[in-house]
Amino acid sequence: MLGVFGVILTLILLMYFAYKGASIIILAPILALLAALLSAGLDAHLMATYTEVFMQAFANYAKSYFPIFMLGAIFGKLMDESGAAKAIAHGVAEKFGKERALLAVVISCAVLTYGGVSLFVVAFAVFPIAASLFEQSNIPKKFIPPAIALGSFTFTMTALPGTPQIQNAIPMKYFGTDAYAAPILGISAAIIMGVAGVVYLNREIKKAQEAGEGYGKANEDIAVTAEEDLPPFSTSIIPIIVVLVLNYILGRVVYPKIDGSYLEKFGTDLQSVSGTWSLIISLIAAVLLTILLNRKRFDSILKNVNTGAANSLPTIINTASVVGYGNVIGSLAAFEIVKNAILGVSSNPLISEAISVNVLAGITGSASGGMSISLEALSEQYLTMAAQAGINPQVLHRIASLASGGLDTLPHNGAVVSLLTVCGMTHKDSYKYIFIVSVVIPMLTSIVAIILGNLGVV
Template sequence: MLGVIGIIISLGLLMYLAYRGITVLILAPILAMLAAVFSGDIPLLASYTEVFMKSFAGYAKAYFPLFLLGAIFGKVMDASGAAKSIAHFIAEKLGKDKAILAVVLSCAILTYGGVSLFVVAFAVYPVAAALFREGNVPKRFIPASIALGSFTFTMTALPGTPQIQNAIPMPFFGTTAWAAPILGLIGAAVMFGGGMWWLTTRSKKAMAAGEGYGNHKEEIKEFDLDKLPSFAAALTPIIIVLVLNYLLGKFYFGNMDGSFLEQYGTTLSKVKGIWSIIISLVASIVVALIIFRKNIDNMKETINQGAYGSLLAIINTSSEVGYGNVIKALGAFALVKAAILAIPGTPLISLAASTSILAGITGSASGGMSIALGALGDIYMQKATALGIDPAAFHRIAAMACGGLDTLPHNGAVITLLGITGLTHKESYADLGMCTVVIPLCATIVAIVAATFGIV
């Protein structure tokens, strides 16, 4: 019982101290060892060097290429002006009276094409501010609009998205990024439709009451439209990512003899999805560098900045995974695991619950899902086989569930987004939370119901 109390205290401190701004690079190992002290069944230093660091290294080994290539691709799209070109084109076509929809769609296209969430926020914000100001839409709805387009359906639900949240389940369930496409589309429709309804209704009500864009101190760097690449050119690398990812996973690696992988202790089903995304991103980066060579002032510096920017993201998430695996190794975790698996109904419910709760505690969608699947992934795969449930359903539900409670107020992406837009939690979090927490949780429930009827 003392061990369970230790786990609860450790998790509580992780949430609170992360919200207070202390990096998980320090918190994760210290609080993991705190839980080990309460449990008393694992040597303290061994819990750090043999469990925490081994899990840390294993996660970095598996996913660092995706973090690295995604960050470089995003930096190229940003530095070249391609991201702004897409946002400006959509905004221009929809008009100022569709400011919210224009921002959501701009973010959605960029995120679905593999541009990292943070790059999208930085790239789209200047366009969003100009559009909202012109339409006199209250600025406080900008964070929720950006988040709806980049933190929700394109991150977790739409089949084929190269975001890391869609890649993590692949080795556990032997799936690709296109797993459970119908479930994904159902979830995406609920998130997009629900979010747009909420933001449209709320903004119209605020404007009817006389609220406008407002007076804000803004330091927004103006961009020269004449120097931006064309919309068609900007969209080309994104199309390559999606199409090549699908073709490689479905046809090339799908028909490959993977017996040679036995010497490496893995199987083709565990790596084909990640391999497909790696090749797709490399190809897109090369094409983007060629197409945008005249738009990028310093190509070497752009690539270097993207590479450096990937390091903190992968190290933070690896630390959270290391923390989770220490908790998993404790004897007290058996009680926690039993409680999770005892949740009544389809195992999809317990998978969604554990993933979403851990994502909320860690403040990270990828970190929470990695911890949940690292601890319970093999059990859910066994359940899928025993109950005749398509593993693709587990993939999609896990991905969607991680995008619910992850964006509670202490989430790093939320704090960064509010910082970029110059707004506070008090001003914007109610709408942001509705679009990124409440509605995605409802979408996950809808998808679970659909999956119980065999829809994948």
């Protein structure tokens, strides 16, 4: 029982210290070794656990996903610096106008994140436009963060088939799927999340305005780029379209026709890697196309590429550290008790998977970290259970992705903190609205998706 106590204690400490701002890079290995010590005592072999379990898992995660993190960060940086991201946001905002300011902000964010632009770049690109639209419409500015969160942290991150966000890429490795797994299920979930979120925020905005709330003090320090200084919308959107189309063609048309038997000598097979390869090639194409279309808009292409690559390092290292912690926990004898408890919640693999991914994403404050820990430990059992129940592995992929986008955005989540900082808001101002659109609605949507998945919807 001391081992189980150690697992639970370190999970609580991970959440607490992460919320307090402690570095996950330092925190994760310390807590992993503490759990090992409490579980095995003097037989814990701490140094071996650190180098052969923690660091091995750390390295495997980086090997699998570093190219996606790096290319996504470079693509985001180039879209930001060229003005292409702002041009897309401007174009969408102009189309909808100030009368539909909320919808304009949500769709602007959705287009950018669905095209592979990182969540952090989206917040920086869209906020000045959102502030202008909300001020013109006299919508309280406390609703800007939840509007951006709805368009960035929810349906485009986890539900829409083909999204190049990492939360949609991770399940491919475990279930032999691609980024377009369970398209009908994903689109259905996306519609529910998007519509419910917009309806909820519109209702809250109306209540606030009826109570006499206006935009509030104008953000005088916002730098708004003049539309004539931005690249055309028509060329700015091309790299995003390329990511989605090329990813689909490679994953669904090209790779299925290729003989991948040569991969046996590498210890893998084509089904396991084709989804990741498709995404890598698509992002490379988008990066090159962004440079080509906007080459005269960069002071230094090399500097921007280098900055984007460097910006990807903290994210991949933090997430890999969380995965290393999870693998140490998974190697402990005490984890068998925890695992059996998780699997014992339900004999249905979709329910069990959704619960385990959601809880671990909430504890770690990371959708990708929580999902990786869960799938690393339990994906084989879920595949076996799904096969027995006649459930398509694509459904496992989509439910895992959807579930990762629930409890991950609790107050200690790094993306939430960054979003509030960019918008000049506090948790007190805006978090209750973020909580509804990025925690409550996605979790309820996951329940609907589980029901549909069990009914055979793919």
